[in-house]
Amino acid sequence: MNARNIVLDQYSAKIYKNRKEHIMEVTEETKTQPIAANTRTVPGIITNRGCCYAGCKGVVLGPLKDVLVLTHGPIGCGFYSWGTRRNKAKAEDGRNFIEYCFSTDLQEPDIVFGGEKKLRQAIDEAMKIFNPKCIMICSTCPVGLIGDDIHAVAAEAEKEYGISCMAFSCEGYKGVSQSGGHHIANNTVMRRIIGTGDVQPTKKFRINILGEYNIGGDGWEQERILKRIGYEVVAVFTGDGSYDALSKSHTAQLNLVQCHRSINYIAEMMKTKYGIDWIKVNFVGLEAIIRSLRDMAMYFGDPELSARTEEVIADEMAGIAEAKDYYFSKLKGKTAALFVGGSRAHHYQKLLADFGVKTVLAGYEFAHRDDYEGREVIPTIKEDADSKNIEHIEVEKDPDKYQAFLTAEQYELLKSKIQLEDYYGMIPEMENGSIVVDDLNQFETDEFIKLLKPDIFFSGVKDKYQIQKAGVVSKQLHSYDYSGPYAGFTGAINFARDVTMGIYTPAWGLVTAPWKNKSVLKAKLAGG
Ligand code: CFN
Numbered sequence: 012m013n014a015r016n017i018v019l020d021q022y023s024a025k026i027y028k029n030r031k032e033h034i035m036e037v038t039e040e041t042k043t044q045p046i047a048a049n050t051r052t053v054p055g056i057i058t059n060r061g062c063c064y065a066g067c068k069g070v071v072l073g074p075l076k077d078v079l080v081l082t083h084g085p086i087g088c089g090f091y092s093w094g095t096r097r098n099k100a101k102a103e104d105g106r107n108f109i110e111y112c113f114s115t116d117l118q119e120p121d122i123v124f125g126g127e128k129k130l131r132q133a134i135d136e137a138m139k140i141f142n143p144k145c146i147m148i149c150s151t152c153p154v155g156l157i158g159d160d161i162h163a164v165a166a167e168a169e170k171e172y173g174i175s176c177m178a179f180s181c182e183g184y185k186g187v188s189q190s191g192g193h194h195i196a197n198n199t200v201m202r203r204i205i206g207t208g209d210v211q212p213t214k215k216f217r218i219n220i221l222g223e224y225n226i227g228g229d230g231w232e233q234e235r236i237l238k239r240i241g242y243e244v245v246a247v248f249t250g251d252g253s254y255d256a257l258s259k260s261h262t263a264q265l266n267l268v269q270c271h272r273s274i275n276y277i278a279e280m281m282k283t284k285y286g287i288d289w290i291k292v293n294f295v296g297l298e299a300i301i302r303s304l305r306d307m308a309m310y311f312g313d314p315e316l317s318a319r320t321e322e323v324i325a326d327e328m329a330g331i332a333e334a335k336d337y338y339f340s341k342l343k344g345k346t347a348a349l350f351v352g353g354s355r356a357h358h359y360q361k362l363l364a365d366f367g368v369k370t371v372l373a374g375y376e377f378a379h380r381d382d383y384e385g386r387e388v389i390p391t392i393k394e395d396a397d398s399k400n401i402e403h404i405e406v407e408k409d410p411d412k413y414q415a416f417l418t419a420e421q422y423e424l425l426k427s428k429i430q431l432e433d434y435y436g437m438i439p440e441m442e443n444g445s446i447v448v449d450d451l452n453q454f455e456t457d458e459f460i461k462l463l464k465p466d467i468f469f470s471g472v473k474d475k476y477q478i479q480k481a482g483v484v485s486k487q488l489h490s491y492d493y494s495g496p497y498a499g500f501t502g503a504i505n506f507a508r509d510v511t512m513g514i515y516t517p518a519w520g521l522v523t524a525p526w527k528n529k530s531v532l533k534a535k536l537a538g539g
Contacts, residue, residue, distance in 0.1 A: 014462040015446055018455055029053055033449040037441045046438065048449045049379045051187045057453035059350070059473050060376045064088060066192025067181030068149035069096060070273055071200070074224050074249040075257075076100040076107045079143040082114040083130050083161055084151025088183070089114030095472070097490040098224045099231070100251040106141075113137065117153060126159045134168045134176070145175040145254050155182030175254075177203055188377030190272065190353065197276035200248075200257065205281065208258030214243040216311055219263040221278055221289070222270030222354070225250025227495020232502050233269075233294045240304070240323050241316060248274055261285045265310055267292045267303075272353030272375075272382055294498040296361030297328070297335075327500040335365075338507035343367030345514060348465040350451045350474070351488045353378040357437040359469060359488060362497070366507050371463050373437060374448035376471075383447065385436025453477060466514050482522040484513040 012020075015036045019027055032047035052058040061069070064084075069092040072080050082089035093112035100109050115133045117126050134146060146168065148161050165178040177199050181192045218237070223230045230250035237244055246252065246260035261281065266289035268278050278289040290310060292303035301324055308317040345368045349356040353375050360370045375382060438447055446463070448455060456474055460481045468478045469488045478485035486509065491497060497506040 014459065017462060018458045021454075021458070026053060026056075030455075034455075035438070035447045037438060037445045037447060038443050042439055042443075045380060046383050046447065046449055048375070048383055049187060049190060049377065052450055052452075058376075058450055059452075059471055060187075060450065061189040062152075062183030063181050063185040063189060063192040063195070064149060064151050064183040065092065066189030066194075066273070067179050067196040068092060068147075068192070070189060070224065071193055071196035071249055072147050072149065072179070074098040074100060074109065075147075075252050075254060076102065076109050077104070077143070077253045077255065078145045078147055079108050079111075079113060079137055079141055080147045080149060081130075081133060081137065082112075082149050082151060083126065083133075083154050083159065084115065084117055085153065086114050086116045088151045089116075095490060096224070097226055097493075097495070098250055099228050100225065103253065108141070108143065117151075122153055122157055125157060126154060127161075127164055130159065130161065130164050131167070134164070134172075138172050138174075143174065145177070148176070148178045150178075150180050150182045152183040155180065155184070175203070190377045190379070193273040194276055197274060197280075201277055201280045201284075204254060204257045205277070206258070206261040206285070208255060208260075210259040210262050212262045216242045216265075216313075216316060217245050217263045218242050218265045218267055218307070219246045219248065219260045219287075220244060221248045221266050221268045222272075222274040223247050223250045223294075224270075226489070227491040227497065229294070229496045229498035229502065232496040232499035236294075236300075236304075236323065236327065236499055240319050242307075248277065261287070263287060265290065265307070267307070269294060270354040272378055293358050293361060295355075295358040295502075296363075297365045297500065297503050299358070299361040300499065331500050331504050334504045334507070338504065338511055339366050341511045341515070342507065345369075345466040346371045346463070348372035348459065348463065348468045348470075349488070350374045350376070350448070350456070350468070350470045352376050352471075353382060355488050356469075357382065357440070360437075360440070362503055362506055363510075365503060366510070368467075368510070370441065370445060371465055372446045372448065372459055373441065374451045375437070376450060378437075378449070381436065383437050383449070385439050457481060467510060479519070480522065480524065482519050484516065484519045486510065486513055 013036055015034050019031050019034060022030060035041050035046050052060060068080060068082060073092065089112050100107055115126060115129045117129065121129050130148065137143065137146060148165055150161055154161065161178040165176040168176040179195055179199060181195045185191050220230065220233060223233060225231065230247050234244050245263040246256035248257065266278050266281060266287050268274065268289050268291050271291055281287045282289060290306055293299035294303060304320050304324060308320040347363050347368050347370050349359055349370055356373045356375050360373060363370060441447065446459065453474065456477060460478065460483055465483065468483050468485050470478060470485060471487060471489050475485045475487055486492060494505060494509050496502040
């Protein structure tokens with residue numbers, strides 16, 4: 012029996028029915044099949060997912076350094092999202108609000124009698140002490156339940172102080188994960204900020220980086236490489252980001268999308284409103300970076316830019332060649348499990364592969380089907396086109412879906428043009444025999460560790476210690492456990508160094524749970 016079935020067979024019939032749609036063993040046959048994703052977690056199962064507030068405040072808005080992001084809710088929500096993600100930012104005008112935790116600290120009486128008064132007070136206090144030009148108010152669960160009108164309070168504050176004040180109804184319980192929060196944040200950032208700034212474009216190759224949050228300094232490393240080549244980075248959404256930069260971002264010529272899951276909405280809206288094209292990039296993993304840089308050069312179609320791109324690639328690769336060979340020799344043949352968010356479990360497989368590490372198990376917490384199954388620019392046929400005229404647009408990978416709209420000839424042509432390699436999603440790129448799990452839970456983590464015995468397990472803060480207790484080294488891929496950057500060429504070496512240190516630390520092999528070799532109850536009684 013394969014690992015998938017061994018795990019599933021331990022569930023009751025009801026849970027089995029649900030979870031079997033979320034767990035897949037990758038084979039030639041299953042590679043083209045759908046996986047269930049972005050659906051409600053079974054109540055009672057210990058999931059690693061976050062909430063809508065986490066996606067909105069924590070992920071997309073939190074990294075904006077010149078915006079005062081105010082959590083309207085009990086202190087826990089603001090406190091837990093304070094600094095834990097390690098999204099770095101440097102002050103530009105002497106101020107950097109991301110060092111602070113702003114919260115209305117709602118108490119029981121506020122829940123009973125309403126919290127709007129406290130929100131107004133918090134805004135007054137924030138204006139007196141910090142005088143920000145923009146305040147963003149983020150709702151937590153109880154605020155939605157008691158019905159505080161945060162949008163009305165924001166409108167009042169705009170009038171009173173002449174600042175920009177936006178409210179986000181991102182109550183934690185909305186939707187099935189943090190994914191809904193990304194969407195809520197994207198919509199308001201698009202509606203209220205992008206396009207409001209004034210700037211005269213001067214340079215030639217102006218780009219934005221979307222879905223890059225500068226965890227551990229990743230964004231800085233990307234900017235360094237892009238500037239070396241000759242690009243102007245107009246705005247980064249939203250790592251080390253600022254209101255000002257975002258407001259001018261509509262003047263860029265191309266949007267790069269690093270994390271598709273969290274920001275594809277803005278990429279699409281900017282394409283519609285300003286006609287700015289976007290391409291998916293991945294600055295994590297050496298081959299992936301090189302491919303991304305070449306794609307960008309190809310987009311602009313400038314021979315000088317292409318030549319400069321190749322020069323920088325060659326120089327950066329030469330700079331890390333020795334370290335790369337060393338870490339490859341240490342890591343080749345090791346195996347990894349990856350369970351992270353909505354894009355990293357895919358991106359980091361590329362980086363691991365650069366060092367000869369095979370991913371045997373991977374999954375996302377909250378990704379959607381397109382992140383798993385792939386949704387890349389693939390050839391399809393325009394309605395009025397003759398059979399030779401194929402243009403590139405995005406479609407889902409299953410050509411059968413389009414059969415009804417196409418002539419038999421067009422359908423055959425479309426099918427013949429589609430290659431699995433065309434998709435830039437997790438499943439099509441994984442090796443046969445590996446396992447993909449959506450919304451992995453605590454029980455399944457334990458079971459898959461026993462069955463697949465990965466040398467290292469990349470995951471998050473909630474499951475990190477569970478994995479270590481099972482005697483397997485665990486590396487956080489959300490905050491990088493105090494390390495980074497991992498993006499870019501030198502970032503790849505930082506990553507390989509940390510992984511090597513982890514795997515070669517003998518401690519993990521010595522972990523034995525205390526109840527395995529002594530009676531915990533007896534020991535306690537004897538000790539009084
Ligand atoms: S920085 Fe991003 S890369 S934004 Fe997203 S989907 Fe989270 S905070 Mo944790 S590490 Fe993770 Fe991704 Fe995009 Fe980070 S894989 S879960 S919501 N994520």
